[in-house]
Amino acid sequence: MKLDLQFVRAQFPAFLEPSLEGWAFFENAGGSFPCIQVINRLTDFYMKNKVQPYYPYPASTKAGEMMDESYRRMAAYLNVAASEIHFGPSTTQNVYVLAHAMRPMWEEGDEIIVSCQDHEANAGAWRKLANQGIKILEWHVHPETGLLSLDELEGLFSDRTKMVAFPHCSNVIGHINPVKEISQRAHKYGALSVVDGVGYAPHGFPDIKELEADIYLFSLYKTFGPHLGLMYVNKTLIQKMENQSHFFKEGITRSMLTPAGPDHAQIGAACGVLDYFDAVYEHHFDQEANASQRNNALNKMFREHEKALLEHLLIFLRSRDDIQIVGPDHATRRLPIVSIIPRHKSMAKVYASLTKHKLMLGTGDFYAVRPLMDMGIPLKPGVLRISFVHYTSMEDINQLIAGLKNAL
Numbered sequence: 001m002k003l004d005l006q007f008v009r010a011q012f013p014a015f016l017e018p019s020l021e022g023w024a025f026f027e028n029a030g031g032s033f034p035c036i037q038v039i040n041r042l043t044d045f046y047m048k049n050k051v052q053p054y055y056p057y058p059a060s061t062k063a064g065e066m067m068d069e070s071y072r073r074m075a076a077y078l079n080v081a082a083s084e085i086h087f088g089p090s091t092t093q094n095v096y097v098l099a100h101a102m103r104p105m106w107e108e109g110d111e112i113i114v115s116c117q118d119h120e121a122n123a124g125a126w127r128k129l130a131n132q133g134i135k136i137l138e139w140h141v142h143p144e145t146g147l148l149s150l151d152e153l154e155g156l157f158s159d160r161t162k163m164v165a166f167p168h169c170s171n172v173i174g175h176i177n178p179v180k181e182i183s184q185r186a187h188k189y190g191a192l193s194v195v196d197g198v199g200y201a202p203h204g205f206p207d208i209k210e211l212e213a214d215i216y217l218f219s220l221y222k223t224f225g226p227h228l229g230l231m232y233v234n235k236t237l238i239q240k241m242e243n244q245s246h247f248f249k250e251g252i253t254r255s256m257l258t259p260a261g262p263d264h265a266q267i268g269a270a271c272g273v274l275d276y277f278d279a280v281y282e283h284h285f286d287q288e289a290n291a292s293q294r295n296n297a298l299n300k301m302f303r304e305h306e307k308a309l310l311e312h313l314l315i316f317l318r319s320r321d322d323i324q325i326v327g328p329d330h331a332t333r334r335l336p337i338v339s340i341i342p343r344h345k346s347m348a349k350v351y352a353s354l355t356k357h358k359l360m361l362g363t364g365d366f367y368a369v370r371p372l373m374d375m376g377i378p379l380k381p382g383v384l385r386i387s388f389v390h391y392t393s394m395e396d397i398n399q400l401i402a403g404l405k406n407a408l
């Protein structure tokens with residue numbers, strides 16, 4: 001099924017916004033445009049239900065219902081149980097809380113493996129456990145390709161390994177890691193898998209059950225939604241963690257990993273992303289399907305569209321000897337997150353020229369400091385990152401190519 005881009009873009013007010021007219025957006029890995037369904041839900045919550053939720057008076061009951069709906073429907077889309085969904089302020093903060101909740105599960109001298117392909121969100125908080133008696137083993141990336149090797153991982157396991165932290169997809173080289181295989185290897189050693197899905201989820205929500213990860217995290221503000229982090233935690237695992245909330249929240253799993261208390265309105269608005277997905281599904285498909293099946297169908301359609309654009313872009317990038325592509329330069333097992341380094345001109349000049357061409361991009365290290373260090377790439381100026389999602393058009397890509405030709 002071919003994606004109806006006109007229908008898709010009509011769901012995003014940013015594409016109708018006069019001040020953004022003519023600008024092509026390629027910093028989606030930093031944060032996507034929100035869909036209208038999320039904006040409407042958020043506005044509605046603020047206008048009618050911005051009260052303490054879960055009391056019996058109507059405005060409060062409705063606020064609680066809106067929040068519960070997000071837990072329930074997110075779970076159905078991700079193919080997990082509603083009690084396994086947790087909303088926190090961001091993925092970075094969710095991992096920080098997890099590290100505190102999980103440390104008491106382990107003994108002095110136990111080991112955890114932390115990949116060097118991660119954004120610092122799924123690295124720093126784990127590494128800090130070295131100060132609390134946990135041994136950290138680094139799973140380095142290949143210095144040229146930026147890829148993680150499963151053979152190398154195998155050599156890091158021991159009978160004291162408790163956890164492996166790694167990304168589903170790198171936020172600088174866009175390569176997709178085999179989460180299921182890595183999770184199964186971890187389980188063979190009795191270790192847990194903790195997967196940063198922030199780079200992956202904007203390109204289609206995963207079927208988390210299928211991936212066999214114990215913990216999976218992503219950020220809703222990069223998946224067309226409000227500024228929240230969503231985390232899945234296996235329901236038997238959470239029982240073993242230390243409660244991070246008030247003492248009287250012990251055993252209330254929805255609270256145990258959100259010490260600050262969640263943002264009610266944003267949680268209520270989160271399932272606006274699924275209103276959007278459902279609208280796209282109904283526009284393209286006739287068959288009745290449950291949430292997980294709808295998700296799978298949408299994933300295929302989004303991926304096909306993104307892949308065609310990515311191949312077109314990579315053909316251009318490969319044709320230029322004045323561009324270094326960081327990581328794999330083909331579209332296989334890859335999402336549209338492409339980092340490049342100009343070989344002959346300064347990053348600042350290239351960037352300024354691209355901005356003149358009405359191209360919205362980012363440069364720097366994108367908090368993927370360790371991957372860049374492993375690959376020997378100077379953090380300043382870092383890389384120029386091109387990232388797009390399914391609402392991006394071929395016209396956008398051609399505008400980018402024209403801009404790059406001019407800038408280089």
Ligand SMILES: Cc1ncc(COP(=O)(O)O)c(C=O)c1O
Nearest residue numbers: 090091092119121171198199219
């Ligand atoms: C791959 C990846 N992981 C984690 C994060 C951190 O997410 P958050 O801003 O929700 O803490 C980002 C943010 O850019 C990211 O790209």
